[in-house]
Amino acid sequence: MTTMLEVAKRAGVSKATVSRVLSGNGYVGEETRARVFRAIEESGYRPNLLARQLATRKSQTLGLVMTNTLYHGSYFSDLLSQAAQMTEACGRRLLLADGKHSAAQEREALQHLLDLRCDAIMIYPRFLSPDEMDAIIDEQRVPVMVLNRRLRKHPSHCIYSDQLSAARDAVVRLIELGHRDIAFVTGALDSPTGRDRLAGYQAALAQHGIPASQTRVREGKWTPACGAQAVASLLQDGVAFSALVASNDNMAIGALKQLHEAGIAVPEQVSVIGFDDIPTAPWVVPSLSSVRLPIREMIQETINKLIFMLEGGELGTPARFEGELIVRESVAAATSNSGTR
Amino acid sequence: MTTMLEVAKRAGVSKATVSRVLSGNGYVGEETRARVFRAIEESGYRPNLLARQLATRKSQTLGLVMTNTLYHGSYFSDLLSQAAQMTEACGRRLLLADGKHSAAQEREALQHLLDLRCDAIMIYPRFLSPDEMDAIIDEQRVPVMVLNRRLRKHPSHCIYSDQLSAARDAVVRLIELGHRDIAFVTGALDSPTGRDRLAGYQAALAQHGIPASQTRVREGKWTPACGAQAVASLLQDGVAFSALVASNDNMAIGALKQLHEAGIAVPEQVSVIGFDDIPTAPWVVPSLSSVRLPIREMIQETINKLIFMLEGGELGTPARFEGELIVRESVAAATSNSGTR
DNA sequence: TTGTATGCGTTATCAG
DNA sequence: CTGATAACGCATACAA
Numbered sequence: 214m215t216t217m218l219e220v221a222k223r224a225g226v227s228k229a230t231v232s233r234v235l236s237g238n239g240y241v242g243e244e245t246r247a248r249v250f251r252a253i254e255e256s257g258y259r260p261n262l263l264a265r266q267l268a269t270r271k272s273q274t275l276g277l278v279m280t281n282t283l284y285h286g287s288y289f290s291d292l293l294s295q296a297a298q299m300t301e302a303c304g305r306r307l308l309l310a311d312g313k314h315s316a317a318q319e320r321e322a323l324q325h326l327l328d329l330r331c332d333a334i335m336i337y338p339r340f341l342s343p344d345e346m347d348a349i350i351d352e353q354r355v356p357v358m359v360l361n362r363r364l365r366k367h368p369s370h371c372i373y374s375d376q377l378s379a380a381r382d383a384v385v386r387l388i389e390l391g392h393r394d395i396a397f398v399t400g401a402l403d404s405p406t407g408r409d410r411l412a413g414y415q416a417a418l419a420q421h422g423i424p425a426s427q428t429r430v431r432e433g434k435w436t437p438a439c440g441a442q443a444v445a446s447l448l449q450d451g452v453a454f455s456a457l458v459a460s461n462d463n464m465a466i467g468a469l470k471q472l473h474e475a476g477i478a479v480p481e482q483v484s485v486i487g488f489d490d491i492p493t494a495p496w497v498v499p500s501l502s503s504v505r506l507p508i509r510e511m512i513q514e515t516i517n518k519l520i521f522m523l524e525g526g527e528l529g530t531p532a533r534f535e536g537e538l539i540v541r542e543s544v545a546a547a548t549s550n551s552g553t554r
Numbered sequence: 555m556t557t558m559l560e561v562a563k564r565a566g567v568s569k570a571t572v573s574r575v576l577s578g579n580g581y582v583g584e585e586t587r588a589r590v591f592r593a594i595e596e597s598g599y600r601p602n603l604l605a606r607q608l609a610t611r612k613s614q615t616l617g618l619v620m621t622n623t624l625y626h627g628s629y630f631s632d633l634l635s636q637a638a639q640m641t642e643a644c645g646r647r648l649l650l651a652d653g654k655h656s657a658a659q660e661r662e663a664l665q666h667l668l669d670l671r672c673d674a675i676m677i678y679p680r681f682l683s684p685d686e687m688d689a690i691i692d693e694q695r696v697p698v699m700v701l702n703r704r705l706r707k708h709p710s711h712c713i714y715s716d717q718l719s720a721a722r723d724a725v726v727r728l729i730e731l732g733h734r735d736i737a738f739v740t741g742a743l744d745s746p747t748g749r750d751r752l753a754g755y756q757a758a759l760a761q762h763g764i765p766a767s768q769t770r771v772r773e774g775k776w777t778p779a780c781g782a783q784a785v786a787s788l789l790q791d792g793v794a795f796s797a798l799v800a801s802n803d804n805m806a807i808g809a810l811k812q813l814h815e816a817g818i819a820v821p822e823q824v825s826v827i828g829f830d831d832i833p834t835a836p837w838v839v840p841s842l843s844s845v846r847l848p849i850r851e852m853i854q855e856t857i858n859k860l861i862f863m864l865e866g867g868e869l870g871t872p873a874r875f876e877g878e879l880i881v882r883e884s885v886a887a888a889t890s891n892s893g894t895r
Numbered sequence: 896t897t898g899t900a901t902g903c904g905t906t907a908t909c910a911g
Numbered sequence: 912c913t914g915a916t917a918a919c920g921c922a923t924a925c926a927a
Binding site for chain 4 (some may be wrong): 214216217218228229230231233235238239260261262263264266267268269422497
C-alpha cells in the first residue's frame with residue numbers, strides 16, 4: 214500500500230503539504246498542488262482512513278445496536294433502510310452491532326461501537342433497561358439516542374411511540390364496535406414492547422369495565438407459528454371470541470391461517486388486528502387490520518437529533534410518535550359478527 | 555479517555571506489559587497481570603480500537619456494498635439479517651455502504667470500504683459490470699465476493715443464482731399448463747436482474763415455439779404501482795392473457811390489485827406469478843405464486859468463502875444456486891382458465 | 896506558502 | 912518475564 218510519505222517524496226514536498234492538499238485545510242501553492250495531485254494519480258495513492266480517524270478522533274460512522282431477532286419483516290427493513298439512507302446523506306457509514314440474546318451481549322455491542330469511536334450511536338434496546346440507558350448516556354460523551362424506550366433522566370435522548378396506548382386504542386376501537394369477547398395473543402413477555410401491548414389490551418378492557426379474563430389471553434413469541442398455536446389453543450379450550458388482537462402481524466397471520474383451517478371466516482365471524490410488520494395494503498392481506506408505527510419518521514428524527522448534537526447543539530424537547538391505527542372494512546361490528554360459538 | 559499509558563503508570567509497568575496482558579500474547583507474571591487488571595478496573599480503561607486497527611492493519615469488519623433501492627421487502631431483510639448474523643458469528647461487525655444511483659457512487663462506496671481496511675468485502679452490484687468487478691478483484695488484495703453476478707475471470711469469487719433460467723422455468727411451467735397468452739411485466743431494465751428475467755421469459759416462449767409478442771410485455775420499475783399500471787395498460791390495449799408473470803412480487807401485488815378492480819378473478823381467469831420479495835405462505839397472498847431465490851443460503855456461502863480466504867485459503871469451485879419455484883394451486887391450467895377476453 | 900516536529904493509542908521487535 | 916523504542920499513517924501547531 215502506498216502511503217502519504219511516498220506521494221510526498223514523489224512530488225518533492227513534505228507529508229504536511231500532501232495532507233493539506235487532501236484535506237483542503239491551509240494554503241497550498243497552485244503549482245505545488247498540481248504536482249501533488251499528479252503524484253497521487255501516478256502512485257494510485259489511497260488515504261488510510263484508520264490513520265486519519267486515529268489522528269482526528271472522528272470515525273465518520275454512525276453505530277446502530279439492535280437485536281438480530283428484530284431483523285424480520287418490513288418494520289426492520291424500513292428502520293434499516295431509513296437509517297442507512299440518512300447516514301449516507303450526512304456523509305457517514307452505518308455500523309451494525311448485534312445485541313444478541315442477553316443484556317450482557319447488548320452492553321458489549323454498545324461498548325464495541327464506543328470503542329470504535331463511532332461519532333454517534335443509536336440503540337434499539339431489547340434487554341437493557343431505560344435506567345441503564347440513562348446511566349450510559351450520563352457517562353458517555355458521544356451522542357446517544359435510544360429508540361422505542363422512554364427515558365426518565367434524559368427524556369430528550371429517546372424517540373418512542375406509546376406502544377401501550379396504541380394497543381389500547383386498537384382494542385377500544387373493537388369495544389366501540391360492540392365487541393366484548395376479545396382474545397389477545399401476547400408477544401414475548403421479556404420484551405418491553407410485548408408487555409406494553411398486553412398492558413394496553415388490559416387497560417382498554419378496564420377502561421370499559423370489561424373483566425379481563427386470563428382465559429382469552431395466550432402467550433406468543435412473535436412468530437406465525439405462535440399465532441396459529443394460540444388460536445388452536447383458544448378453540449380447543451372452547452373460548453368464545455368475536456375479535457382477536459395479536460401483538461404483531463406475523464402472529465396475526467398465523468392466527469388467520471389457523472382460523473381458516475378451523476372454517477372460521479374473517480372478518481365475518483372474527484375480526485383480527487395485528488401490529489407493524491406486514492405491509493397492510495388491503496389487497497395484500499385483505500382480512501387483516503393493523504396498527505402501524507411510524508418507524509421511518511422515528512429514525513429520521515433520531516438521526517436529526519444526533520447530527521444536531523454532533524454540531525454542538527443541546528437537546529430540548531422529547532419526541533413521541535403515536536401509532537397509526539389502520540382499520541379497514543375488514544374489522545366488522547360485533548353485532549354482525551357471530552364469533553366462534 | 556484514559557489510555558493504555560495511564561493504566562501502565564498506575565500499575566507501575568510499561569505500556570508493553572499492559573498490551574501483553576490484554577492481547578494474551580507473550581508471558582506476563584501472575585502478580586503483574588493481577589496489578590494490571592486492577593489498574594484497568596480502577597481507571598475504567600477501554601482500548602481504542604482505531605489505534606489497534608492501525609497497528610495491526612486489521613479492522614475486524616466486513617463491508618457490504620448495496621444499493622439502497624434494494625432495501626425493500628423480505629428479500630433485503632433476509633439478506634441483511636443473515637449477513638449481520640454471520641458477521642457477528644465470526645467476531646466482526648458489518649459495515650454498510652450505499653451504492654446509490656450510479657456506477658461512480660457504487661465505486662466510491664466500495665473504495666470507501668477498502669480505505670477503511672475492511673477485512674473482506676461483499677458487493678451486490680447494481681451498476682458496476684462483471685468485468686469491472688473482475689478488474690477490482692484483480693487489483694485488490696482483500697477478499698472480495700460478488701453477489702448475484704457471474705464473473706468471467708474470477709468465477710469462484712461470485713455467488714449467483716441463475717435468474718434467467720429461474721424465470722424461464724416459471725414460464726415453462728405455465729406453458730406446460732396449457733397457457734399461450736402470457737403477459738410479462740419487466741423490472742427496471744437498467745438492472746441485470748431485470749434484464750435476465752425478461753430474457754428468461756423470452757427464452758421460454760422461444761423454446762416452445764410461441765411467438766414473442768411485444769404487446770404482451772410492459773416495462774415496470776419494481777414498485778406495486780408499476781404492476782397496477784402495467785395491467786391497466788394491457789387491459790386498455792385489449793391484450794388478451796390467461797397468465798401474467800411480474801418480475802417481482804411487489805409488482806405482482808400491484809397487478810393483483812388492478813385485476814381485482816377490473817373484476818378479473820385470480821387465478822380462475824388469470825394466473826399470476828411473481829418473484830422474491832413477499833413471504834409466499836399461501837395464507838398471506840392466497841392468489842399469488844412466486845419464485846423464491848435462496849438468498850440466505852447465498853449469503854451464508856459468500857461469508858464462508860470470505861472467511862476461508864481470510865484464513866489463507868485459495869478459492870476453488872464456483873457456486874451457483876438455483877431459484878426455487880414455489881407454485882401453488884393458485885396457478886390454474888389454461889384449459890380451466892378463461893383469460894381476460 | 897511550505898517544512899519540522901509532535902501527537903493519536905496501539906502493537907511488535909529487541910534487548911536485557 | 913519486562914521495558915525501551917520503533918513502527919502504523921495521518922493531522923496539525925508552530926516555525927521558517
